[in-house]
Amino acid sequence: MSNTMQTAAILQDDDMAEANQRKPVLINEHIVEIVSDSGEGAQKCGQTFGTISAKMGNGVWTVEIIPAEIKPPARSQAGASGIRIRFGDHTISNMGDEADLVVGLNEQVLYGRIDQDAFREGTIILLENKWATDPAPEIQELYCNAVEDFKKRGYIVLELPMEEACLVHTSNPRLGKNMFVLGMLCEIYQRDVDKALNEIAEVFKHKGEKVVSVNHNLLKAGVEFAREHVSYCFTIPPVDVDQELLVMNGNQAVGLGVMAAGIEVVSMYPITPATSASHYLAGVVDQVGAIVHQAEDEIAAIGFAIGCSYAGKTACTITSGPGLALKSEFIGLAVMSEVPLVIVDVQRGGPATGLPTKIEQGDLMAAIYGSPGDSPKIVMAAATIEECFHMVITARKLAETFRGPVILLTDANLATGQQPIPRPHLREEWFAPPFDQSPWTKDVPPYDWDPETGLSPRPIPGQVGGEYVLTGLAHTQKSKVAYEPHANQLGHEMRSRKLASLRATLKEPGVYGDPEGDLLVVGWGSTLGAIQEAVDRARAEGYKVSSVHVRFLSPLQPGLRDIFMRFDKILTVELNYSDPPEGLMNQTQPGRPPHLALVLRGRTRRDIDYWSITQGRPLKPSEVYDVIIDRLEGMGIKPSRSQKVAAGS
Amino acid sequence: MFGLKTDWSLDVLPRYFTLEDYEGGEARWCPGCGDHAVLAAVQRICRDEQLAPEKTVCVSGIGCSSRFPHYMKTYGFHGLHGRALPVACGIKARRPDLTVWVATGDGDCCSIGAGHWIHAIRYNMDMVVMLFDNNIYGLTKKQTSPTSQPGLSTNTHPRGAWLPPLNPTSATLGFTNASFVAQTADWNPAHLHATLDAAYKHKGLSFVRIMQRCPQYTAKVFESAQQDPSLVLLLNHENGIQIDPAVERIFPNQLTHDPADLPEALRIANREDVIPIGLFFHDPNRPIYESFTTEGMAMTVEEKMDALDRELNRFAI
Numbered sequence: 001m002s003n004t005m006q007t008a009a010i011l012q013d014d015d016m017a018e019a020n021q022r023k024p025v026l027i028n029e030h031i032v033e034i035v036s037d038s039g040e041g042a043q044k045c046g047q048t049f050g051t052i053s054a055k056m057g058n059g060v061w062t063v064e065i066i067p068a069e070i071k072p073p074a075r076s077q078a079g080a081s082g083i084r085i086r087f088g089d090h091t092i093s094n095m096g097d098e099a100d101l102v103v104g105l106n107e108q109v110l111y112g113r114i115d116q117d118a119f120r121e122g123t124i125i126l127l128e129n130k131w132a133t134d135p136a137p138e139i140q141e142l143y144c145n146a147v148e149d150f151k152k153r154g155y156i157v158l159e160l161p162m163e164e165a166c167l168v169h170t171s172n173p174r175l176g177k178n179m180f181v182l183g184m185l186c187e188i189y190q191r192d193v194d195k196a197l198n199e200i201a202e203v204f205k206h207k208g209e210k211v212v213s214v215n216h217n218l219l220k221a222g223v224e225f226a227r228e229h230v231s232y233c234f235t236i237p238p239v240d241v242d243q244e245l246l247v248m249n250g251n252q253a254v255g256l257g258v259m260a261a262g263i264e265v266v267s268m269y270p271i272t273p274a275t276s277a278s279h280y281l282a283g284v285v286d287q288v289g290a291i292v293h294q295a296e297d298e299i300a301a302i303g304f305a306i307g308c309s310y311a312g313k314t315a316c317t318i319t320s321g322p323g324l325a326l327k328s329e330f331i332g333l334a335v336m337s338e339v340p341l342v343i344v345d346v347q348r349g350g351p352a353t354g355l356p357t358k359i360e361q362g363d364l365m366a367a368i369y370g371s372p373g374d375s376p377k378i379v380m381a382a383a384t385i386e387e388c389f390h391m392v393i394t395a396r397k398l399a400e401t402f403r404g405p406v407i408l409l410t411d412a413n414l415a416t417g418q419q420p421i422p423r424p425h426l427r428e429e430w431f432a433p434p435f436d437q438s439p440w441t442k443d444v445p446p447y448d449w450d451p452e453t454g455l456s457p458r459p460i461p462g463q464v465g466g467e468y469v470l471t472g473l474a475h476t477q478k479s480k481v482a483y484e485p486h487a488n489q490l491g492h493e494m495r496s497r498k499l500a501s502l503r504a505t506l507k508e509p510g511v512y513g514d515p516e517g518d519l520l521v522v523g524w525g526s527t528l529g530a531i532q533e534a535v536d537r538a539r540a541e542g543y544k545v546s547s548v549h550v551r552f553l554s555p556l557q558p559g560l561r562d563i564f565m566r567f568d569k570i571l572t573v574e575l576n577y578s579d580p581p582e583g584l585m586n587q588t589q590p591g592r593p594p595h596l597a598l599v600l601r602g603r604t605r606r607d608i609d610y611w612s613i614t615q616g617r618p619l620k621p622s623e624v625y626d627v628i629i630d631r632l633e634g635m636g637i638k639p640s641r642s643q644k645v646a647a648g649s
Numbered sequence: 650m651f652g653l654k655t656d657w658s659l660d661v662l663p664r665y666f667t668l669e670d671y672e673g674g675e676a677r678w679c680p681g682c683g684d685h686a687v688l689a690a691v692q693r694i695c696r697d698e699q700l701a702p703e704k705t706v707c708v709s710g711i712g713c714s715s716r717f718p719h720y721m722k723t724y725g726f727h728g729l730h731g732r733a734l735p736v737a738c739g740i741k742a743r744r745p746d747l748t749v750w751v752a753t754g755d756g757d758c759c760s761i762g763a764g765h766w767i768h769a770i771r772y773n774m775d776m777v778v779m780l781f782d783n784n785i786y787g788l789t790k791k792q793t794s795p796t797s798q799p800g801l802s803t804n805t806h807p808r809g810a811w812l813p814p815l816n817p818t819s820a821t822l823g824f825t826n827a828s829f830v831a832q833t834a835d836w837n838p839a840h841l842h843a844t845l846d847a848a849y850k851h852k853g854l855s856f857v858r859i860m861q862r863c864p865q866y867t868a869k870v871f872e873s874a875q876q877d878p879s880l881v882l883l884l885n886h887e888n889g890i891q892i893d894p895a896v897e898r899i900f901p902n903q904l905t906h907d908p909a910d911l912p913e914a915l916r917i918a919n920r921e922d923v924i925p926i927g928l929f930f931h932d933p934n935r936p937i938y939e940s941f942t943t944e945g946m947a948m949t950v951e952e953k954m955d956a957l958d959r960e961l962n963r964f965a966i
Contacts, residue, residue, distance in 0.1 A: 055966040246964035259957050287956040289945025296768035300735035307739020431950050461724040461747055464703045469718045469725030
């Protein structure tokens with residue numbers, strides 16, 4: 001049973017009754033969802049609620065629920081649009097398991113969430129009830145059937161005339177209801193209403209005082225409405241925060257990282273879910289003297305960035321899987337001709353157009369091996385929103401030091417997830433230094449490879465005496481086209497050597513939990529929070545489980561083999577496709593493993609067990625926990641002590 | 650030239666560049682290939698304009714003509730097939746101080762890189778784009794190109810190419826924000842040089858289609874025009890390409906065409922009875938993309954850090 005389920009179970013027994021009498025019930029965390037048709041402002045409502053909660057000192061993680069279409073049909077399962085906010089009295093690192101309380105603006109969109117196993121028995125649903133009296137009898141019928149069904153599923157359904165209450169304050173409740181809902185949530189969770197009013201004023205200030213005042217009235221009305229109609233009332237104590245925090249999503253963090261790295265040119269082509277990073281940058285980069293170039297296509301976007309970088313100006317390109325595929329020839333050129341470049345890949349579901357708005361960790365192999373020929377390049381993966389910021393700065397520095405492309409992998413979960421992170425303290429050395437225009441040392445070739453490290457300095461146009469012709473053909477140190485077998489072999493060696501040089505400077509990853517034990521879970525990217533929460537639960541029950549999270553995938557971080565030797569079983573957990581380990585169709589061949597497992601098997605020569613899913617949603621801690629227990633039971637291992645713990649420990 | 654200024658004060662340049670300063674590796678194009686003539690013309694312009702080799706960048710894609718940068722002793726970028734233009738635009742984006750020459754072929758520009766061609770014209774960044782149009786894929790050995798004439802027997806169409814050829818000049822004239830569109834021929838070095846010189850002097854993207862023969866595979870194309878100058882229509886105008894009257898006299902067919910007249914330029918470009926050469930269209934006042942891409946270049950790190958610090962405040966809770 002998951003944390004939140006335990007919480008709810010407890011609440012259902014005793015505290016729920018107490019909550020019913022509007023005396024705030026103390027809880028340590030909750031998961032709230034606001035689900036509506038697209039365009040009803042649920043995300044704005046949830047983000048504001050998350051910000052208020054963060055300001056009150058709670059740990060927060062918000063994740064957007066985004067339909068793939070801009071205007072999906074109203075009242076449809078596929079159109080479920082909204083947001084999930086998980087908040088508590090401790091740091092929250094992932095979206096959690098099932099929701100505790102849901103605001104549904106119609107009943108049909110909730111089926112979109114039921115499909116995603118987002119609710120459980122005991123989930124409280126605050127449902128707009130205007131559909132019960134809709135002029136269309138078929139809508140009335142759908143509504144009534146759904147309410148019956150929800151009750152059968154064990155949800156607690158409160159049918160509420162939310163729209164009717166909004167109509168007092170606005171003629172267009174479709175647009176204003178979100179602030180009304182925000183008011184309700186503020187009352188239910190005892191949020192500071194003044195903070196909410198300030199947030200609203202900030203959010204709508206560009207629309208004028210009248211709009212602010214309408215929304216203020218809606219918020220206050222929501223507070224009153226909840227006081228009258230909703231018996232539930234909870235309170236979550238704040239975390240002690242001793243540092244300044246910023247609330248942002250992963251794409252904003254990438255954008256801020258781009259600016260803090262002193263990158264001058266962001267060259268992009270629109271692609272979900274990466275585009276919002278460029279949107280954010282487009283609005284603000286002029287303040288740091290940089291530009292966003294919207295290229296004619298993905299290929300041109302990277303070509304333009306490579307041109308900038310060749311000419312000594314730092315550049316990056318931000319894309320997602322299909323864009324990465326289109327860029328692969330140019331990435332190979334950047335490897336071959338050793339042009340520094342930062343490439344951010346905000347992964348989504350694939351292959352082809354796949355699941356544009358949803359999460360998958362499906363680009364790892366494409367990132368490491370995706371160009372024809374041997375194209376060694378640095379590939380790193382951010383595990384948290386904070387890392388989305390810092391890793392861009394690291395990537396820029398590595399690109400220039402190791403003279404080549406660096407791919408930074410994030411994903412749709414990080415891109416739209418919001419979390420408070422410690423405010424970074426900007427440093428001058430993060431910014432790219434001015435480009436070198438001093439004369440080039442005579443007789444030094446453009447690829448003056450250090451035979452040990454493969455590293456070499458790079459002439460920049462404008463440097464007298466450094467004139468060379470960059471080429472994508474096999475070349476000598478002088479950048480002369482060379483088809484001789486030894487020249488080609490040498491070029492390959494030097495480019496590969498750079499990765500070995502970087503690897504020599506990397507630290508081994510830290511082990512979460514004890515340094516030895518029965519099972520080690522290995523992950524990468526945005527699954528960090530869910531994996532560690534699952535490990536915590538298993539450890540609290542006495543299992544000897546630890547986890548390791550890999551940040552550098554190419555070159556692979558050192559020390560993994562040694563860490564693996566200290567555990568009986570190694571298990572990768574990923575959000576991408578794999579066959580069952582035992583194979584398919586009764587063949588003797590084992591199934592196709594997922595990306596990280598393949599990389600680790602090849603690089604550490606250890607037998608690696610794996611588990612992965614591709615359902616287009618982030619991992620739940622409970623499902624990782626279930627996998628951990630399944631594997632341990634398979635090994636014949638029982639917990640050394642039986643101890644159930646409360647949520648949030 | 651020679652450091653002589655119009656005010657007659659003698660200002661001796663610290664460096665003086667000769668043709669040799671622009672001559673890179675020995676050109677390995679086939680003897681008789683039109684590319685040699687283009688290379689010589691560009692080197693001459695560099696010398697005449699005293700372009701610092703370190704501030705000059707030749708960018709190309711893939712193909713015979715894309716070997717061009719290797720034969721210049723400037724900076725060069727010999728990149729991917731069809732992708733010279735995005736790279737060239739990127740180079741110019743934050744380095745308006747660099748002179749950029751782009752060498753691209755009819756396959757490189759009009760086929761695999763056609764998307765970039767349209768948009769590079771629209772960006773209108775200050776560079777000279779030389780389309781080496783020999784109506785064939787040479788490096789990959791005689792495949793049909795988008796500009797191949799119908800009936801031309803190639804390795805991909807042994808019974809003769811059958812599609813009507815793409816007209817690069819009329820196409821470019823149709824692209825939004827075209828600012829300099831000219832057509833010249835490798836067999837008339839004087840006109841070639843004068844055209845590239847005018848292209849260099851234009852601020853914006855100068856698109857020059859250079860008609861040429863491939864001695865190996867298309868030795869016959871343009872042959873009649875070369876032998877019979879009356880098949881060529883020389884465009885002249887006071888705002889057009891200025892050539893020596895002695896060269897001008899070679900062409901019995903001449904037309905005074907005002908390069909400001911776009912509709913007329915399109916009509917001339919589409920003529921099939923003659924091969925027009927000269928400046929089709931010129932508008933020095935079209936917007937150039939650098940005026941956007943160079944914004945903020947002067948900002949110091951301190952200013953950037955202050956701005957970013959303020960930006961972080963927006964996320965503070």
